[in-house]
Amino acid sequence: MNLSEHFTLEELTFTDHREFDNTPNADETANLNRLASFLEQVKTVLGGKPVMINSAFRCKQVNDAVGSKDTSQHRIGCAADLRIPGMTPDEVVKAIMASGIGYDQIIREFDRWTHISVPNHPEDKPRQQALIIDKAGTRAYA
């Protein structure tokens, strides 16, 4: 099912943990719709390149299985981990920060993928927070 022009419910709920039913509820699906619309903006500012989603929505069991916290925005369908073929995660972060689009958080994670999120509620103002997470810990992107 398409959530937006280029993003489907299937890719935003994909998980390797197929032993769990990673089906979002109505609120989580509404968040995924907002996330998909935002990912269209991401795709546009990256010149229309393919946006490969590693992980977006995670039900409680999937989120626990990958060692993530309950407060993760992935839990409620507001975050996506993505890769862009031909761009490093750092290039992706820089391009999105420079674009001025309203991300809530953007995180360069282990130099392997980029985590990006929309606010938890549609009425919330995006935090525009940029971070790096790697084996040295979590710090502001600078």
Ligand SMILES: [Zn+2]
């Ligand atoms: Zn993430």
